[in-house]
Amino acid sequence: MIAGPSGRLALGALRYAAMAAIAALLLLPIWWILVSAIRPGGEIFRYASDVGWRTLVPERLTLEHFRTMLAGDMPRAVLNSAIVSLSTVVVGTMVNAAAGFAFAVFDFPLKRTLFAFVLLTFMMPFESIVIPLYTLIRTLDWTNTYAALIVPDLANGLVVFLFRQFFLGIPREIYEAARVDGASWWTIFLRLTMPLSGPTIATAALMQFIHQWDAFFWPLVAASTPELVVVQVAIARNITLEQANWGGLFASASTAILLAMIPFLLLQRYFIRTVTASADK
Amino acid sequence: MAPFRVSPWIPALFLAPALAGLLVFRLGPILIALVGGFTGTTLRGETTFVGMRNYADLAADPSFWSSVKVTLLFNLLVNPFQICCAMGLALLVLRPTRGVALFRAAYLLPMTVSIALTSVIWTILLEPSVGPVNGVLRALGLPPQPFFRSEDQSLATLILVCTWKGAGYWMIFLLAGLLAIPRELHEAAAIDGAGAWQRFVRITLPLMRRPLAFVLVADTAINFLLFAPVYVITHGGPAGSTALLMFEAYQAAFALLNHGRSLAISTVILAIIAVIAVLELRLFRAAHERAG
Numbered sequence: 001m002i003a004g005p006s007g008r009l010a011l012g013a014l015r016y017a018a019m020a021a022i023a024a025l026l027l028l029p030i031w032w033i034l035v036s037a038i039r040p041g042g043e044i045f046r047y048a049s050d051v052g053w054r055t056l057v058p059e060r061l062t063l064e065h066f067r068t069m070l071a072g073d074m075p076r077a078v079l080n081s082a083i084v085s086l087s088t089v090v091v092g093t094m095v096n097a098a099a100g101f102a103f104a105v106f107d108f109p110l111k112r113t114l115f116a117f118v119l120l121t122f123m124m125p126f127e128s129i130v131i132p133l134y135t136l137i138r139t140l141d142w143t144n145t146y147a148a149l150i151v152p153d154l155a156n157g158l159v160v161f162l163f164r165q166f167f168l169g170i171p172r173e174i175y176e177a178a179r180v181d182g183a184s185w186w187t188i189f190l191r192l193t194m195p196l197s198g199p200t201i202a203t204a205a206l207m208q209f210i211h212q213w214d215a216f217f218w219p220l221v222a223a224s225t226p227e228l229v230v231v232q233v234a235i236a237r238n239i240t241l242e243q244a245n246w247g248g249l250f251a252s253a254s255t256a257i258l259l260a261m262i263p264f265l266l267l268q269r270y271f272i273r274t275v276t277a278s279a280d281k
Numbered sequence: 282m283a284p285f286r287v288s289p290w291i292p293a294l295f296l297a298p299a300l301a302g303l304l305v306f307r308l309g310p311i312l313i314a315l316v317g318g319f320t321g322t323t324l325r326g327e328t329t330f331v332g333m334r335n336y337a338d339l340a341a342d343p344s345f346w347s348s349v350k351v352t353l354l355f356n357l358l359v360n361p362f363q364i365c366c367a368m369g370l371a372l373l374v375l376r377p378t379r380g381v382a383l384f385r386a387a388y389l390l391p392m393t394v395s396i397a398l399t400s401v402i403w404t405i406l407l408e409p410s411v412g413p414v415n416g417v418l419r420a421l422g423l424p425p426q427p428f429f430r431s432e433d434q435s436l437a438t439l440i441l442v443c444t445w446k447g448a449g450y451w452m453i454f455l456l457a458g459l460l461a462i463p464r465e466l467h468e469a470a471a472i473d474g475a476g477a478w479q480r481f482v483r484i485t486l487p488l489m490r491r492p493l494a495f496v497l498v499a500d501t502a503i504n505f506l507l508f509a510p511v512y513v514i515t516h517g518g519p520a521g522s523t524a525l526l527m528f529e530a531y532q533a534a535f536a537l538l539n540h541g542r543s544l545a546i547s548t549v550i551l552a553i554i555a556v557i558a559v560l561e562l563r564l565f566r567a568a569h570e571r572a573g
Contacts, residue, residue: 012378019373023387026445029406030390032413048413051420055413099299106292107284114300121307123558124551127506131530131547132310135317135540155302172282185291214395216509217527221535232397236513239401249401256398264393268386272453 030257031056037065037254041247065247066255073226074252077234078259084149084219084230085212089205092154096204097197099155100163101189105175115164122157127217134221148222149230153212159204166200167193206267213260231256314551317544335545345546347521348529351436352505355525359440360500364493366444367451374452375459385456388449396446400513403442404429432519439510439523447503451496458492459485491564498561505553526550 032055036044039058047055102108103115133152134143142148170193178188194201216232224233235256238249321331339345374385394402406414407428415425428438462485470480508527511517517524517532526546534543 015373016380019381019384022370022373023384026391026449027387029402029445030394032406033402045411047416048411049416049419051413051416055416095298095302098295102292102295104282105285106295107286108289108292114296117308118299118303119562120558121303123561124307124311124554125502125506127508127527128551128554129307129310129314129547131534131543132313132317133306134534135313135544136306136309151302152306155299155306157303157307160299168282170282172285175285185287185295189295214397216395216397217512217531220512221531232395232509235401236397236509239404239513249405253398253401257394260393260395260398261390264390265386268389272382272385272389 028056033250033257034254037247037250038062041065044246044250065251068245068248069251069255072238072248072252073229073234074231074255076226077229077231078255080228081213081231084146085209087146087150088153088212089209091150092156092159092208093201093205095154096156096159097163097194097201098189099160100165101167101193103160103164104167104170105185118157118160120157122161126153126211130217130221133218137222142222144223144225144228146223146228149212149219149228152218153208153215156208156211159208162204162207163197163200166197170196231259311551314544314547317540318548319541320544321541322539331541335541338542339545339549344521344524345529348524348526351522351524352526355436355440355507355523356501356504358436359443359504360497362440363444363447363451363500364455364496366448367455367496368493370448370452371455371459375456385453388452390449391446392450394446396507396509397513399442399446400510403445403510404514407438429515429523430519432522435515435519435522439515442510443504443507447500451500454496455489455492458489462488491567494564498557498564502554502557502561505550505557 032048035056035058038061040060040062041064043054043058043060099118103111103118137143137148137152142151174192175188178192183191214232215230216236219228219230219233220236229237235249235252238245238252318335319330319332320328321334323329370388374381374388391399406412409415409425409427409430414428418425427434429435466484466488467480470484475483506527507525508531511523511525511528512531515523517528527550530543530546530550533539533546537543
């Protein structure tokens with residue numbers, strides 16, 4: 001052990017130096033992509049070979065690459081990703097919350113078997129079934145439709161489980177009182193249980209949103225026509241097709257980075273707190 | 282809460298949409314893979330039963346075995362490496378001194394970049410002739426590297442790129458585990474004269490078994506199914522050095538148009554994932570018995 005205040009101070013300084021170096025290693029690649037998107041086309045790769053302060057700080061700024069991007073498939077892709085992700089979140093939350101409600105509130109035949117089936121489905125990651133799912137979607141004649149992108153991702157075992165866990169904690173007396181007042185179970189679910197579940201709804205919505213927004217393999221396989229292209233597929237395609245148009249590629253990559261990063265930066269405090277707090281229980 | 286006894290059609294209505302979705306779009310594809318692996322397509326486009334032929338073809342195909350080997354090698358390297366990096370990061374940001382919250386958030390940022398976007402970004406950064414990584418190497422007086430263009434470096438480069446994205450994410454789960462270890466244990470051991478390394482091996486590691494096992498299983502499930510970087514960056518090359526199984530299944534279906542073969546590979550992948558799922562279920566159960 002290093003004893004004494006000076007030794008401890010040196011160790012602390014070393015720790016901060018290590019933390020800063022790792023942060024640079026992880027973040028400078030993103031930074032370089034972002035600044036490349038706003039510098040003139042001729043300078044993007046010039047300072048990548050001739051490394052200096054100009055590599056990370058652009059001298060002249062331009063929005064020309066973003067104008068190029070807006071003329072390409074990116075606006076359509078962002079719109080498609082938004083349509084697909086938001087409809088998955090809205091419908092998916094309702095569908096999975098209703099199932100979680102049934103598992104938490106009612107007693108019914110086959111309950112344990114059905115719940116075990118739900119648990120089992122969330123241990124088979126979506127990516128593991130992409131190829132046979134494509135066979136299924138082709139049989140249904142759903143290829144290149146929004147339905148192919150949205151419907152298979154609606155029911156989600158993990159989200160059902162999350163809701164069930166939360167609903168189990170709501171006291172029975174609340175339901176009994178509502179039943180005495182003559183409320184139907186559907187009314188109780190919509191007007192009583194759901195309004196009490198804000199944080200769980202937020203967590204579930206975020207999980208389903210990220211899964212859809214980041215999805216690449218499934219949209220590539222199931223719906224990749226220009227009308228249905230989503231952000232991830234559009235960008236991956238640009239790198240093979242647009243070698244001549246590096247500026248547009250940097251602008252679209254930067255747009256995609258920022259669209260994902262800004263919500264995270266706003267919510268990261270809650271995310272870190274949720275994960276680290278679960279350990280304290 | 283004691284559940285309500287109601288007429289069975291009420292829970293049935295609540296369950297129907299989700300269960301129908303899971304049955305059709307989760308269980309359905311699994312059955313399709315199991316059955317479809319025994320089928321082939323004739324020249325006229327008819328589907329026929331071919332028995333074990335797809336599996337026999339796979340077993341006799343050196344490119345399939347090479348893909349299995351690459352997938353296993355990749356997982357044997359990437360999972361321990363990512364977890365060691367994640368553990369290192371978690372230990373580094375464990376003590377909540379001034380500014381540490383900022384570093385924790387910074388390490389999480391690469392996680393927000395999707396795997397497809399990660400692949401695009403690193404294709405550009407690691408471009409051998411004009412990319413900035415080789416620019417930095419040259420500026421340091423080191424020889425530029427071929428990275429994804431070299432048979433010897435492509436898999437290692439893929440591992441580093443995946444770790445760039447994943448290390449901070451897994452760090453958060455390990456950090457949660459480390460924060461749950463009572464401080465008194467470390468203090469008592471320190472008074473008894475145990476050094477930092479001894480305390481790490483004797484106290485931290487044994488108490489971290491469960492979070493480490495969780496991260497190992499979850500990380501393995503993700504990496505076994507890795508597809509986007511192979512598709513975007515390497516297309517399995519050079520010389521098959523990054524041809525992971527998921528990409529093989531994709532190639533069989535969409536390049537070779539051999540659906541029987543692609544479904545047979547999917548079945549192999551599902552079998553591996555099922556083994557991982559069983560391990561996961563055990564952990565999950567153990568954690569719940571402990572909590573409840």
